[in-house]
Amino acid sequence: MHFIELIKGYTPYNEQEEKDKAVILYCLERFEDVLTRKNEIAHITCSAFVVNRTKDKVLVVHHNIYNSWSWTGGHADGEEDLLAVAMKELNEETGVKNSHPVTSDIFSLDILPVFGHTKRGNYVSPHIHLSIAFLIEADENDALMFKEDENSGVKWIPLDELNDYSNEPHMHKLYDKFISKIKELGIYK
Template structure:
């Protein structure tokens, strides 16, 4: 299924996802180049909420640019298979092999990225049109950080992960939502 069709079929979890889904679809339908960073104002990214088998812990990385514990993920850089991107990013950023709990989208969000310096070059503020997947990994597998992107990688309990992040908007609007969705899945 084509990316735009997959996003159109995604059932938003809350108002934030509903509004962000509408905007992502609008931008995809406009034929704007969203697959590469050549679009300086907005581009697609794929993130992963990586949990252990029991779904009681989440894997997070201490992100260099944001100076905070955060989920794993990155730019799609021309790849239309966003699940493939999420899996690749987890492997690159943590050294761990993760597997999809489902091939379905777990969450959608539009994220603001403040201007920052990366690799010695200024990157202007822009939007990440983000698709998140729920992945599972062995919490006992060896992990490592990716020095040019993060200082550390570690497993945290679901609530502990929220306390570790120093990005209030992400905690309140994204990470809490992901944990809520995960807990509802466990109740099924």
């Protein structure tokens, strides 16, 4: 399925997702380069919210730029298979080999602010990420490694302690939503 149809077909979980979906679709209609970082205002990112088999732990990486534990993900960089991007980023950032989508459907749509920062010696202006997230299950016994140019650690933590590890207050509401969705979907064991 084409990525735009995948987004259009997504049923928002709450009012935040309803409004964010509308803005994402607006950007898709107005910007030709939303799949690439050439669009310095807004571009698509793909993330994996990674849980273990029993859905009581989440896999996180320590993000160098934000100095915080967070989920995995990255830029679409022209790729239209958004799930494949999320899976690739998961593997690159954690070394996990045994993983699979809980479902191939989108798990969450979010607009995330990115503050100005320096990356690889270059300044990146503030912009927004049009975040497409997927719920992924991985084997917590897989050997872990981290991608040194982006992260300084990777580990499994209890799902209900995620906000304790994040020093990004604006992400707490997002993580709370993910945990609520997992519990409401009846997949939390």
